[in-house]
Amino acid sequence: xxxxxxxxxxxxxxxxxxxxxxxxxxxxxxxxxxxxxxxxxxxxxxxxxxxxxxxxxxxxxxxxxxxxxxxxxxxxxxxxxxxxxxxxxxxxxxxxxxxxxxxxxxxxxxxxxxxxxxxxxxxxxxxxxxxxxxxxxxxxxxxxxxxxxxxxxxxxxxxxxxxxxxxxxxxxxxxxxxxxxxxxxxxxxxxxxxxxxxxxxxxxxxxxxxxxxxxxxxxxxxxxxxxxxxxxxxxxxxxxxxxxxxxxxxxxxxxxxxxxxxxxxxxxxxxxxxxxxxxxxxxxxxxxxxxxxxxxxxxxxxxxxxxxxxxxxxxxxxxxxxxxxxxxxxxxxxxxxxxxxxxxxxxxxxxxxxxxxxxxxxxxxxxxxxxxxxxxxxxxxxxxxxxxxxxxxxxxxxxxxxxxxxxxxxxxx
RNA sequence: GCGCAGGUGACAGAGCGGUCAAUUGUAUCAGACUGUAAAUCUGACGCCUAUCGGCUACGGAGGUUCGAAUCCUCCCCUGCGCA
Numbered sequence: 001x002x003x004x005x006x007x008x009x010x011x012x013x014x015x016x017x018x019x020x021x022x023x024x025x026x027x028x029x030x031x032x033x034x035x036x037x038x039x040x041x042x043x044x045x046x047x048x049x050x051x052x053x054x055x056x057x058x059x060x061x062x063x064x065x066x067x068x069x070x071x072x073x074x075x076x077x078x079x080x081x082x083x084x085x086x087x088x089x090x091x092x093x094x095x096x097x098x099x100x101x102x103x104x105x106x107x108x109x110x111x112x113x114x115x116x117x118x119x120x121x122x123x124x125x126x127x128x129x130x131x132x133x134x135x136x137x138x139x140x141x142x143x144x145x146x147x148x149x150x151x152x153x154x155x156x157x158x159x160x161x162x163x164x165x166x167x168x169x170x171x172x173x174x175x176x177x178x179x180x181x182x183x184x185x186x187x188x189x190x191x192x193x194x195x196x197x198x199x200x201x202x203x204x205x206x207x208x209x210x211x212x213x214x215x216x217x218x219x220x221x222x223x224x225x226x227x228x229x230x231x232x233x234x235x236x237x238x239x240x241x242x243x244x245x246x247x248x249x250x251x252x253x254x255x256x257x258x259x260x261x262x263x264x265x266x267x268x269x270x271x272x273x274x275x276x277x278x279x280x281x282x283x284x285x286x287x288x289x290x291x292x293x294x295x296x297x298x299x300x301x302x303x304x305x306x307x308x309x310x311x312x313x314x315x316x317x318x319x320x321x322x323x324x325x326x327x328x329x330x331x332x333x334x335x336x337x338x339x340x341x342x343x344x345x346x347x348x349x350x351x352x353x354x355x356x357x358x359x360x361x362x363x364x365x366x367x368x369x370x371x372x373x374x375x376x377x378x379x380x381x382x383x384x385x386x387x388x389x390x391x392x393x394x395x396x397x398x399x400x401x402x403x404x405x406x407x408x409x410x411x412x413x
Numbered sequence: 414g415c416g417c418a419g420g421u422g423a424c425a426g427a428g429c430g431g432u433c434a435a436u437u438g439u440a441u442c443a444g445a446c447u448g449u450a451a452a453u454c455u456g457a458c459g460c461c462u463a464u465c466g467g468c469u470a471c472g473g474a475g476g477u478u479c480g481a482a483u484c485c486u487c488c489c490c491u492g493c494g495c496a
Binding site: 034036038039043044059061064090092093095096097099100101104105110111112113115116117121142154155156183186188226252254255256259262280281282283284285286289301302303304305307308309310311312313314323326327358361363365366369370 | 441442444445446447448449450451452453454455456
């Protein structure tokens with residue numbers, strides 16, 4: 001049962017290093033970045049690319065895989081086979097989709113902060129009628145939440161009837177998907193919800209957590225509980241205390257909140273979570289956020305930023321992000337980042353070359369960019385671990401932030 | 414030379430009497446992206462102006478009309494067909 005061991009601590013903060021060993025022999029050094037592979041694949045990458053980009057962990061998603069696999073999930077080969085990945089795999093429970101397909105759309109809020117623009121797709125009358133029948137008032141919201149579970153009426157799947165996901169189903173599906181670490185089914189709430197709704201939802205998440213624990217059969221998987229409670233101090237503390245007191249193997253902090261609130265949320269939650277178990281911060285992964293999280297005792301992070309932004313032409317370096325699609329990179333023969341040892345840069349793909357691939361809409365553009373970004377984030381985590389090991393975390397954080405901010409003047413490295 | 418089809422903003426291509434500085438796509442520029450509704454989305458995109466607004470524009474020159482990218486005449490140019 002000793003799957004997580006702490007190997008080092010920072011003297012002045014809650015930052016720590018550890019080793020996470022799963023029951024199938026997967027080993028991860030923390031703090032670590034979890035690469036997102038929602039549908040059982042890291043977009044644009046093959047298994048070699050994933051490995052070559054130094055990936056230790058991948059997270060896939062219950063909701064999307066369940067929708068995609070349907071009945072055939074019974075014969076699913078398992079995520080390790082699907083991804084051809086022998087590192088550690090997590091699955092999200094589908095709890096985030098309760099939010100991202102639900103109130104996120106209704107309230108126009110994202111994981112951190114608000115959407116800067118509205119995204120309005122066309123929704124057919126049949127879907128709207130189904131939603132109305134299910135008691136969903138808002139046109140954009142496709143989720144009905146009850147104490148039993150969540151009902152999805154998703155226009156992108158052209159649903160003819162609501163698709164149910166309950167805590168029990170989520171666990172069952174996650175057992176079939178076969179990740180090393182699975183998550184309790186929770187309700188991620190919106191910051192636009194008030195105190196009472198957030199309390200109500202949080203209590204429901206707590207009850208769902210118990211149902212997940214009860215349902216779980218597979219002993220080779222580790223189950224994490226999820227702390228909710230919005231951006232309310234007393235709720236976060238209560239949730240951390242309650243979830244932290246349940247027999248989970250690890251803990252995650254979830255929710256949608258503002259950038260400033262995020263630090264508070266972690267500070268309120270972490271002290272109530274068992275110190276000897278791993279702590280995951282769900283869906284957060286900008287460099288500055290990682291530094292803030294690690295400083296506050298977070299061990300693992302997952303985020304779409306390295307992969308999604310890569311596909312959008314965003315190239316990460318320690319000086320921040322730049323857009324490789326800008327014309328000024330046309331004849332630039334430098335590597336994506338100076339001294340970078342990622343497969344893309346080592347492979348001789350220069351900025352000019354990648355610029356051209358993006359302009360030609362070549363499929364490999366996203367792949368090269370993704371490999372670079374994933375490698376960058378993973379390497380950043382390695383440097384961060386090393387800094388903690390040598391008692392240098394605070395200096396590392398300061399230097400990293402200073403490098404990031406220098407991006408305003410010169411993003412050329 | 415004859416016949417037909419055309420010439421619209423960087424390009425492609427709508428519009429065919431007023432609501433047209435002109436739909437749309439591409440390109441360009443700027444921005445966003447945090448448990449993936451996302452290889453996506455938003456905004457700008459003739460000139461001047463912070464804004465109101467003004468100015469110049471739909472091959473060229475005239476004309477008809479209160480009013481023309483849209484109708485008429487002539488001219489120039491392009492593509493296809495026939496000689």
